[in-house]
Amino acid sequence: MNSELSSQQVKDIGEQGLLERLQRFCPPEIIGDDAAVLETAPGQSLVVTTDVLVEDVHFSKLTTSPEDAGWRAAAANLSDLAAMGASPLGITVGLGLPGEVKVSWVERLYQGMTECLQKYNTPIVGGDIVRSPVTTLAITAFGQVNPSQIIRRSAAVVGDAIVVTGVHGASRAGLELLLHPELGEQLNDVEKTALIRAHQRPQPRLDVLPILWKIFDSQSKIPNLKSKISVAGMDSSDGLADAILQICRASGVGAVLERRQIPLPKTFKHWLTEDQALEYALYGGEDFELVLCLPYSLASAFVQHLGEGTAIVGSITSGSTVLLHDEQKKFPDQVLSLSQGFQHFGQ
């Protein structure tokens, strides 16, 4: 019976059958109409973001478990909400599936998605399941934000500190270890597992938002300060270098990035060369940390509250150049330019 169930394919039970199987992942009151109804709190703005993931472009069934694919897809969308300063309200899931996909694969995908979503009290509020020659996952996430707390890429100003909410490079290192296990010979199992986990189960940084606003509130006792402050930022899903370059371009400013201030996983020190470590940290991507620009006094308090891994990594300057600087002068200054890493079509 068990082996029969586990070999069942999507085409055996059809769209309706699959929908019924997946209903246990959604709140029951939301199922069964043409659309889902959600409540937004009074005075809040609605924030919407959407992502499409295609098999063998964004994930592989050979190297990624369905639970991890689901977790990562949910985490990426929640991270986009965090990057806007928004709290999640729900997501919709559009699924394109070949008839030959196992029902158990789809259930495990939903299991991974809901494990991530439940951590942030976010329901799956609707979706669509259709036949497709290639497995495709289209997620749209909605959140709400107090209009005065929207974090935009375009709000960085000269003199702002650039803060990152965690280490960078871990996700890329974890991916390399999955693809080439022989690279990890100098690492022990705990170290390897931690890096692989960073890749498979990234954490969207919704948790830092209440801390950020608490610090703003405490600083706002200084008269007229609060109204002048805004936070610029985005997430580092496409890499730390990309995030800083995007913020600078949108804000019409430049930046100096201190290469020795970028928080790295501790294991990098005895495992990678300085250049390799920096490469992973700047261009690796998928760390899903927040990169925020805010006044130095607030940035210091914020970093102190968040603790290890968080750091001020540089500052916003006039002009349009993003410079990578070495305070120890071991490396010459280097100008960063927009990575072409997200240009998928040329391949």
Added chain:
Amino acid sequence: MNSELSSQQVKDIGEQGLLERLQRFCPPEIIGDDAAVLETAPGQSLVVTTDVLVEDVHFSKLTTSPEDAGWRAAAANLSDLAAMGASPLGITVGLGLPGEVKVSWVERLYQGMTECLQKYNTPIVGGDIVRSPVTTLAITAFGQVNPSQIIRRSAAVVGDAIVVTGVHGASRAGLELLLHPELGEQLNDVEKTALIRAHQRPQPRLDVLPILWKIFDSQSKIPNLKSKISVAGMDSSDGLADAILQICRASGVGAVLERRQIPLPKTFKHWLTEDQALEYALYGGEDFELVLCLPYSLASAFVQHLGEGTAIVGSITSGSTVLLHDEQKKFPDQVLSLSQGFQHFGQ
């Protein structure tokens, strides 16, 4: 130069290049962050719906122009909002594309979408474009609704009149004429064009909602009546029979449907047999009308206001059977059951 431009493929300009080309279809203030920000009116609930369309499953590049594919995709999502009683706020568009797709095809797809959306003042507020082996269109639409005016499938009560907001069968007839032009020999060009247009450019019935609530308001002068009334309904995108069966199942009721009351395109009379016409009307699908259940007095006033094409087609009964009845007794009573037409995976 022109022929060079028109032969340009998606892989020639990449994801960023394509995004830049498509920005003219979106409001400029919304572009450039991790997510889009929208405003909901105070006291309104948020309504969300999502659809995935896959090439050669839901549309064919050979038989559907990109403009029509875009219009139909937008219309289907707006119709889902109308079916909930909601006004649209915006849509997001997730696009999976093979590198070989022509840039002009994508631009024409967006042209068709925005033509439909502009009619209902609805912006494209965000999206994602990714490489995929098959052209895939994932649309999520959001709207807002006064919580007391949400239209649900589960709210039909015994004695309600069943109203349809327009003729049924036209979209299916139009599709047949496109696939088999020889079927249209008895029709003149104006008649053929009207049916084909119904298929290519369906109209979501957002226009009937203000009329519906106006009639409710005028009737609510009768003390205590307003609080007792709710409207049940959905759209007829999967066919009129499916809509009535879904409403009955969700509400735990039955229905009698009067076969001669179902509004049909005038051309059907001298073109199709009675059986063929009824088949198109009940099971054809994609007419995107609303099927609403409400008290008879309100239904009569509503039908009178909307005029031609609108009709009371039956009533809600106790039990769970949906009967197709012929008041002229030419045909015996017939029990309708859930069509299997939306079971795509078995094919």
